[in-house]
Amino acid sequence: xxxxxxxxxxxxxxxxxxYGGDAxxxxxxxDAPERAWYEYVYLRNNPCGPxxxxxxxxxxxxTWFKVRRDTRTHxxxxxxxxxxxxxx
Amino acid sequence: MRYSIFSLARNAFSYHENWPLAWRSxxxxxxxxxxxxxxxGHGLATAFYLAKEHGMRNIAVLEKGWLGGGNTGRNxxxxxxxxxxxPNAHFYEYSLKLWERLSQQLNFNVMYSARGVLNxxxxxxxxxxxxxxxxxxxxxxxxxxxxxRDQIAKWIPNLDCSDxxxxxxxxxxxxxxxxxxxxxxxxxxxxRAASALGVDIIQQCEVTxxxxxxxxxxxxxxxxxxxxxxxxxxAVAGHSSHVAAMAGIKLPIExxxxxxxxxxxxxxxxxxxxxxxAVHFYVSQSDKGELVMGGDLDFYxxxxxxxxxxxxxxxxxxxxxxxxxxxxxKLLRTWGGIMDMTMDGSPIIGKLPxxxxxxxxxxxxxxxxxxxxxxxLHAYTIAHDRxxxxxxxxxxxxxxxxxxxxxxxxxxxxxxx
Numbered sequence: 001x002x003x004x005x006x007x008x009x010x011x012x013x014x015x016x017x018x019y020g021g022d023a024x025x026x027x028x029x030x031d032a033p034e035r036a037w038y039e040y041v042y043l044r045n046n047p048c049g050p051x052x053x054x055x056x057x058x059x060x061x062x063t064w065f066k067v068r069r070d071t072r073t074h075x076x077x078x079x080x081x082x083x084x085x086x087x088x
Numbered sequence: 089m090r091y092s093i094f095s096l097a098r099n100a101f102s103y104h105e106n107w108p109l110a111w112r113s114x115x116x117x118x119x120x121x122x123x124x125x126x127x128x129g130h131g132l133a134t135a136f137y138l139a140k141e142h143g144m145r146n147i148a149v150l151e152k153g154w155l156g157g158g159n160t161g162r163n164x165x166x167x168x169x170x171x172x173x174x175p176n177a178h179f180y181e182y183s184l185k186l187w188e189r190l191s192q193q194l195n196f197n198v199m200y201s202a203r204g205v206l207n208x209x210x211x212x213x214x215x216x217x218x219x220x221x222x223x224x225x226x227x228x229x230x231x232x233x234x235x236x237r238d239q240i241a242k243w244i245p246n247l248d249c250s251d252x253x254x255x256x257x258x259x260x261x262x263x264x265x266x267x268x269x270x271x272x273x274x275x276x277x278x279x280r281a282a283s284a285l286g287v288d289i290i291q292q293c294e295v296t297x298x299x300x301x302x303x304x305x306x307x308x309x310x311x312x313x314x315x316x317x318x319x320x321x322x323a324v325a326g327h328s329s330h331v332a333a334m335a336g337i338k339l340p341i342e343x344x345x346x347x348x349x350x351x352x353x354x355x356x357x358x359x360x361x362x363x364x365x366a367v368h369f370y371v372s373q374s375d376k377g378e379l380v381m382g383g384d385l386d387f388y389x390x391x392x393x394x395x396x397x398x399x400x401x402x403x404x405x406x407x408x409x410x411x412x413x414x415x416x417x418k419l420l421r422t423w424g425g426i427m428d429m430t431m432d433g434s435p436i437i438g439k440l441p442x443x444x445x446x447x448x449x450x451x452x453x454x455x456x457x458x459x460x461x462x463x464x465l466h467a468y469t470i471a472h473d474r475x476x477x478x479x480x481x482x483x484x485x486x487x488x489x490x491x492x493x494x495x496x497x498x499x500x501x502x503x504x505x
Binding site for chain 2: 001002014019022034035038039042043045046048051053069071072074
């Protein structure tokens with residue numbers, strides 16, 4: 001089981017959370033070229049190791065936040081509010 | 089040596105101690121006409137069809153571990169072609185046709201068992217979707233039958249078809265030619281047949297880099313030295329992003345863990361494959377007697393080849409909702425495999441934007457049943473440097489072009505497919 005440290009509620013069981021994917025992708029400017037939108041919508045680094053990702057505490061405080069998690073071991077390395085940087 | 093009743097009888101006289109090894113294990117040569125990365129079912133099938141159909145004999149399969157040690161040995165052995173969209177329907181139906189005669193072609197019993205794949209229907213919306221998909225399949229020449237609840241209750245007595253079920257069953261869409269295949273035998277059968285045609289199968293040889301000169305591949309760096317080759321096929325689903333990155337290519341793929349599990353072995357109780365999209369569950373019984381079960385992804389990026397307990401609990405809960413009598417069984421073993429989840433739920437089989445570089449991957453949940461057609465089309469694409477009609481739609485470029493093949497209509501969320 002993943003014990004996910006919600007920055008607002010503290011450590012909780014993974015079943016309370018919804019996954020939101022890669023936290024490093026950034027929405028391009030509205031007038032950005034099509035290629036930038038393609039990369040934003042479809043391309044991912046998909047790292048084998050530390051991965052910065054979004055989670056939603058859907059059965060708790062219903063807040064989005066960031067987690068840095070190792071995709072090889074599932075170890076959670078850091079956690080941050082959505083407007084903070086992950087530090088680990 | 090050809091396997092037959094006579095070779096079996098002959099070897100019985102020497103107590104089966106003198107069977108030859110099924111494939112050669114040579115040292116890597118300095119140069120090959122093509123190198124396939126990945127010694128699972130897809131890579132070995134690619135090599136076999138390159139040698140068999142296209143006469144390319146100076147080729148190698150490089151495997152970092154052992155043959156079939158990845159997803160080939162981790163799936164739940166189901167084969168079927170019950171797809172709705174044309175590219176998927178044509179592709180998986182071609183694969184099923186190859187499965188039907190694979191044992192004869194390879195002279196290796198892969199134990200294809202056409203026991204049927206039944207998709208249960210639990211709601212009017214499910215019913216509409218099943219009818220629509222069943223009709224689409226029949227228009228594509230694929231077998232599909234709709235069974236009523238009474239027909240299912242008579243056929244599968246363990247299944248709770250009563251009105252009191254948690255999700256009452258209204259009927260089911262059956263593909264009679266679907267079924268199971270022994271997955272290890274697929275890797276071994278392709279390896280043996282490819283090796284007999286001169287393909288070098290090199291295990292314990294990890295690719296660490298791809299050399300590119302002037303926009304074309306010129307070789308691979310491996311843990312057993314540099315190998316010169318003008319053509320490289322990548323068949324490493326689960327790790328496609330990782331290997332494509334060696335050539336500077338970013339893919340529309342995320343790696344996720346998918347779990348499966350088996351019960352203790354019991355006498356025959358289930359002679360088909362039962363699936364339910366509504367409760368995210370499927371089950372069949374192996375020839376050893378174990379009930380082989382699976383469900384959904386763990387829903388977060390992972391390369392760990394193991395998952396977590398909440399999904400196991402979900403799968404077992406769904407199992408007991410459908411088959412209450414299985415509640416007396418013990419769970420024997422659970423494991424996980426790493427899926428290439430693409431952004432539209434369909435695979436990528438074709439050329440990559442570097443000359444001489446090809447891939448077959450992005451299988452999502454559907455890699456095992458695709459093995460023969462994936463290898464066949466990957467080989468065709470490598471030999472001719474262009475895709476066949478059957479894989480022309482499965483390009484990497486389709487995402488940028490807007491020609492996605494989204495069977496579930498789930499949008500660009502890799503884990504949603």
